[in-house]
Amino acid sequence: MATIDFEFRNEIIKSDIGSTLAYCYQCATCSGACPVAQVTEGRYNPRRLILDALLGLKEKIFGAENAFNIWGCTMCDTCDEVCPQKVELTEIFTILKNKSIERGEAPAYYTGQASTVLEHGKAIPMQPAIERRREQLGLPKVMEPNVEEVKKLLGATKLAEKLPPKEA
Ligand code: SF4
Ligand code: SF4
Structure with a gap:
């Protein structure tokens, strides 16, 4: 079972843009509109990534085995446009990508x-x-x-x- 990392979770939520994470109610509109989720038949899933970030499930986000979870995103901004809660998905994914680079895990x-x-x-x-x-x-x-x-x-x-x- 994945462990909740409160420090990681708070670090994202406390940032200006990351605070929008808390408004996600998991409606999956983002995943329905995401072209990468469609092409990969759900292997890439922005709703799940947002949930993992919200819960602080660091080990489900980082690590070589999870690289596609973050780096599959092409930054097209479609999810931001359709999210009814105005969650700044693309910016939150940029925070995660930057952390992945710091960890030396960028593809x-x-x-x-x-x-x-x-x-x-x-x-x-x-x-x-x-x-x-x-x-x-x-x-x-x-x-x-x-x-x-x-x-x-x-x-x-x-x-x-x-x-x-x-x-x-
Ligand atoms: S569309 Fe917005 S509220 Fe709905 S799951 Fe995605 S991030 Fe959460
Ligand atoms: S920005 Fe990333 S997660 Fe959002 S719709 Fe585009 S590819 Fe999907």
């Missing part, structure tokens, strides 16, 4: 993408094959980002410190 596809943005200033760096294809299609050259500027901005968020060390 590699996520931290890898963040490293690419940090290094190249964009998520998908331009490659010769893409450039050739664009030229063949008569498309204009893609403007390159100002990588130093992006690095400066991401430096202010301390992103590099949050990413796992690169393998040698």
Whole structure:
């Protein structure tokens, strides 16, 4: 049986946005509208995640085996729009994602993408094959980002410190 972690529960509820968690009455409107819940046939379930956070069931939220419970969310905001109780689901899930990163549990596809943005200033760096294809299609050259500027901005968020060390 999962243990209630009151400290964790209170930490979320005491934050400005997290306090909306207390208004959830488990109607499941969020799960009914969530595109990820639909595609995964309920394997991803925002209503359940909100309940686990409300009850402080930390061990059902974190840990490698539960990664999809948090990281399955694409942050589309649909649940926020339909919730009759105005629970700030997406923001609460961001708090949980940040905690997952602190615990070193963010999925590699996520931290890898963040490293690419940090290094190249964009998520998908331009490659010769893409450039050739664009030229063949008569498309204009893609403007390159100002990588130093992006690095400066991401430096202010301390992103590099949050990413796992690169393998040698
Ligand atoms: S829609 Fe809102 S009130 Fe209903 S279960 Fe989801 S978070 Fe709770
Ligand atoms: S923000 Fe996340 S939980 Fe909410 S509807 Fe979109 S994918 Fe589902």
